Amino acid sequence: MAFGHLRGGRGFKMNTKEVIAQYDKYVMSTYGRIPIVIVKGKGLKVWDLDGNEYLDFFPGWAVTGLGHCHPKVVSAVRNYLKKIIHVSNNYYNVLQAKLAQKIIENSFEGKVFFCNSGAEANEGAIKLARAYGNARGGRNEIITMENSFHGRTLATITATAQPKYQKGFEPLLFGFKYVAFNDLKAIENAITDKTIGIMLEPIQGEGGINVAGESYIKSLRELCDKKDLVLIFDEVQTGMGRTGKMFCFEHYGITPDVMTLAKALGGGLPIGAMVAGKKFADILKPGMHASTFGGSPIACSASLAVFEAIQKEKLLSNTVKMGGYLSEKLDELKNKKPIIKEIRGKGLMLGIELTIPGKEIVEKCFKEGLLINCTHDKVLRIMPGMIVTKKQIDKAVEILDKVMT
Numbered sequence: 001m002a003f004g005h006l007r008g009g010r011g012f013k014m015n016t017k018e019v020i021a022q023y024d025k026y027v028m029s030t031y032g033r034i035p036i037v038i039v040k041g042k043g044l045k046v047w048d049l050d051g052n053e054y055l056d057f058f059p060g061w062a063v064t065g066l067g068h069c070h071p072k073v074v075s076a077v078r079n080y081l082k083k084i085i086h087v088s089n090n091y092y093n094v095l096q097a098k099l100a101q102k103i104i105e106n107s108f109e110g111k112v113f114f115c116n117s118g119a120e121a122n123e124g125a126i127k128l129a130r131a132y133g134n135a136r137g138g139r140n141e142i143i144t145m146e147n148s149f150h151g152r153t154l155a156t157i158t159a160t161a162q163p164k165y166q167k168g169f170e171p172l173l174f175g176f177k178y179v180a181f182n183d184l185k186a187i188e189n190a191i192t193d194k195t196i197g198i199m200l201e202p203i204q205g206e207g208g209i210n211v212a213g214e215s216y217i218k219s220l221r222e223l224c225d226k227k228d229l230v231l232i233f234d235e236v237q238t239g240m241g242r243t244g245k246m247f248c249f250e251h252y253g254i255t256p257d258v259m260t261l262a263k264a265l266g267g268g269l270p271i272g273a274m275v276a277g278k279k280f281a282d283i284l285k286p287g288m289h290a291s292t293f294g295g296s297p298i299a300c301s302a303s304l305a306v307f308e309a310i311q312k313e314k315l316l317s318n319t320v321k322m323g324g325y326l327s328e329k330l331d332e333l334k335n336k337k338p339i340i341k342e343i344r345g346k347g348l349m350l351g352i353e354l355t356i357p358g359k360e361i362v363e364k365c366f367k368e369g370l371l372i373n374c375t376h377d378k379v380l381r382i383m384p385g386m387i388v389t390k391k392q393i394d395k396a397v398e399i400l401d402k403v404m405t
Contacts, residue, residue, distance in 0.1 A: 016049050034366060041068025044385050044392055046371070054366075057384045057396050058373040061205075062237050062349070065264030066309050067385035073267035076305035080297050087297055089290065095300035102307050103275060106246050108255045111281035113274040114295030118236030118262035119151025121272035124289055125199070125258045126155050128276060129230040130175070132283050133196030136228070142197040143190050145181040147207030147376070150199065150234055159199060162207070181210055184219045191223075197230035198223075202248040205237040208376035209344055209351025214252055221254040230280065232258045236272075237349065240264035241310050241386055244320040244347035251346065267306040271299035315386040322388050323347040329397045330382070337404045341378075348388065352380040352400075364403035370396055 014022070019037045023029075037049040044067050046056050059068065066073065080095070087093040100112040113124050126142065133139035142159065149165070150156040154173060157165045161178035177195075179186035181204060198220060204210040224231040233256035238248035242264060249256055257280055262272035272294075276283070293299075310316060327343060330352060334340040342353040354361070358374035365372050373381040384392065 014049075019049065043067040043069075044388060052369070054369050054371050055392060055395060055399075056371045057382055058371055059383070059385055060268070061263060061373075062242055062383050063263045063266075064268050065240055065242060065386055066267055066306060066315070067387045068268070070267055070305070070309055070387075072305040072309045073269075073302050076301040077269065077298055080301040084297055086293070089292075089294060093295060093297055093300070095297050095304065096295040099295070099300045099303050102304060103261070103273060106307070107259060107275055108277055110275055110277040113276070113284070113289065113291075114300075115272040115274070115291040116270045116293050116299075117151070117272045118234070118260060119153045119156045119272075120291060120294075121236065121260035121262055121274045122150045122156045122159065122199075122234060123153055124274040124284075125232045125234075125260050126159065126197075127289055128258060128274070128280060128283050129197035129199075129232065131288065132230060132280060136196075137193075139194055139196040140175050141177060141192065141194040142175060142199055142232075143177045143179055143187055143195060144199045145201075145204070145207075146178055147181060147204055147210065148199075148201060148234075149204070149206035150201075181207070182213050182216050184216055184223075187220070188223065191227060191229075195227070195229060197232055199232040199234065201234045201236075201238065202252070203238050203243065203346060203349055205349070205381070206375050208353070208379040209349065209381060211344060211346060212252075217249075217252040218254055221256075224257070230258060231256045232260070234260050236260055236262045238346075240306065241316050241319055242347055242349045242383070244316060244323055246310070246316065248346070265303050265306065266299050267302045267309075269299045269302040271295070271303055310386070313387075318388075319347045319386045322384075322386075322390070322393065323350070325390055326350060326382065326384075326388075326393050326397075329393060333397060333401055333404075336401070339404060348382075348384055348386060350382045351375075352382065354378045354380065361400075361403055365399055368399045368403060370399040372396075 016037050038046050039049050040047040044056050046054050130140045144159045144161050146161045148161050150159040158172040158176050177190045179190050202212045239261045257277045259275040265271050330343045339355050341355050345351050358380050362374045
């Protein structure tokens, strides 16, 4: 099936080469793109302009957690497009209130701020922590983890303790300290009378699928309670069922003070959220923070459909089941392939650490019709949608087996 008939806004046909040329001429080259033009997606499959089919095991950095164009999301968005597209945040919006309630009912008591991305949500969390600390004697330092990733804005690349994302954008913001991940002693040593928060991903995504230890997280909770620090969980990648729980913090038996969400929250549409616990829910007053497009009716309708699909289709259960199956198959592959050093992760957020750079493996998988990702040079990220089947996992592992020769 070819999509050569695809037409632009003025009715002209374009092929892959022409689309790429148009990008080269008009679009800033801030991404390293694979040379295909994706034009259609359904479930865990996508098709390019030339009709080639791919099995998508890394759907938009975990954005399409339900797979592409889930029927419930498509229906919800289509229905609301007929009513109203945008409501300014100086008015009330029915769906925004419903979505906030749904998030709180599935996480912890508090309130929600809506925005459009994970970086925005993390900006909000940083501002909230600083506002809380500045009202308590000017405490404005936040501790973040080495190999973390919190976004691409100036504040969030500063929070991101990876120099490769910061290079060229100096001077960075003051007020951040970096410590080793999973090292409680390093955090204790970094705390001063200026410290107000600790910010981390329970599973580092861009950093290489590094999972926080249970005792480490529980000790962080105790430390933050003792020192009156804001514990911020960046769940932009881990949230919305990715790990087999609706939110990753549930695996640890603790509750963060602030949680940030995005990616899978909108089922493919742009939406982010900062969730603040009851103690911190009213720190930001009118005029202190805002987002023009945050919590639009369209994005909220999609998010509500995501919650509905996860719950009615028992996708958390499927994530646990299929995540376990995928881990087993990858462990079997590890026993056959000396280049595989370790398999790690939770649910359907898994990493394959290699002994060699992973870029060539990703390229070979692409040629075989499997889309995956490599991060931190040597870690393959495997993150299929929650609807994944054993048959699809078998196919993906078969391709990985073939290309790892």
